[in-house]
Amino acid sequence: MDEDRRPFSFWVLAAVFAAFVVFLYGPTLTILVLSFQGPEGGLTFPLQGVSAHWYRVLWAGAGVIDIWSSFRRSLWLGLVVMVLTTVISLLAGYAFRRRFPGQGLLFNLTIASLIVPSIVVSLGIALEFRLIDDAVKAFAEAYEVAWVNEAYTTAMGLFTSALGAHLTWTLPFGLLIMFAVFNRFPDNLEEEARDLGASPWQVFRHVVLPLVAPSLVGVALFGFTLSWDEIAxxxxxxxxxxxxxLELQGLTSTVTTPEIYALGTVVTGVSVLVIVLAFLGVSMAKRRAAKRVLG
Structure with a gap:
């Protein structure tokens, strides 16, 4: 019986792990609970009734300014970042399997964006686009292009400067994942496909892509979730x-109702939904790959 008893160290480590889980997920669960308060609810416990009132307010757009427009902007930006991160990471990982001039410098420059503080990256991109704006306006004045002077405001926007800022955050993660995948990739499969007469495109399409597809789902997950939550x-x-x-961050100092908790829960729910879909995608990709192997 004594041999079956767990040692004291097990319970100490279990308690530490439980405290870590509470610390990690406690705030999210607290916001989830507080978001289901009644119309008289506040920002702290105890609960003032239980209802979906603040979700109805959020859905109607009655208490938060233009929240659904910002939701759509974040969604579209996240989807574009996801696609670009996946495609570029795949092609870059495939290209880095062969040596080429400047390979090390390019890799270090890509990873460097993870080291530089995020706010510095944001300020640098903003400065670049201000210089572009000044150049465009100077050109319009020098050559008297009236419609540019009247209509042009800035090149900064959701799918220009913001897209570039997000890619500096998502691409390094995607590249590192694909580098790890291709480092373990069996080269003999490609050689055998070439021996059987497959063209380079056929090798990539029918051999390489099916094997790395589960990892691409992970890259897509990183791309979307990192973009979806990005602030700095x-x-x-x-x-x-x-x-x-950014809307959520701005509302933290002005909103005094649980509507902000409802909004935070929706934002978190979207991230969780993407993760679940990613796991399903990985599972489906693995099953398809297994079927291809088995014929």
Whole structure:
């Protein structure tokens, strides 16, 4: 019986792990609970009734300014970042399997964006686009292009400066994942496909792509979730509009109702939904790959 008893160290480590889980997920669960208060609810416990009142207010757009427009902006930006991150990471990982001049410098420059503080990256991108704006306006004045002077405001925007800022955050993660995948990739499969007469495109399409597809789902997950939650790199490079995280950050000092908790729960729910879909995608990709192997 004594041999079956767990040692004291097990319970100490279990308690530490439980405390870590509470610390990690406790705030999210607290916001979830407080978001289901009644119409008289406040920002702290105890609960003032239980209802979905604040979700109805959020859905109607009655208490938060232009929240659904910022939601759509974040969604579209996240989807574009996801696609670009996945495609570029795949092609870059495939290209880095062969040596080429400047390979090390290019890799270090890509990873360097993870080291530089996010706010510095955002300020740098904003400065670049201000220089572009000044150049465009100077050109319009020098050559008397009236419609540019009248209509042009700035090149900064959701799919220009903000997109670039987000890619400096998502691409390094995607590249590192694909580098790890291709480092373990069996080269003999490609050689055998070439021996059987497959063209380079056929080798990539029918051999390489099916095997790395589960990893691409993970890259896509990183791309979307990192973009969806990004604040620091977006703050100075977004232009005159806001993404959903920026709206949420701005509301923390002005909103005094549980509506902000409902909004936070929706934002978190979207991230969780993307993660679930990613796991399903990985599972489906693995099953398809297994079927291809088995014929």
């Amino acid at each position: 790199r977006t703050s100075q490079a977004i232009g005159d509009t806001n993404t959903l995280p």
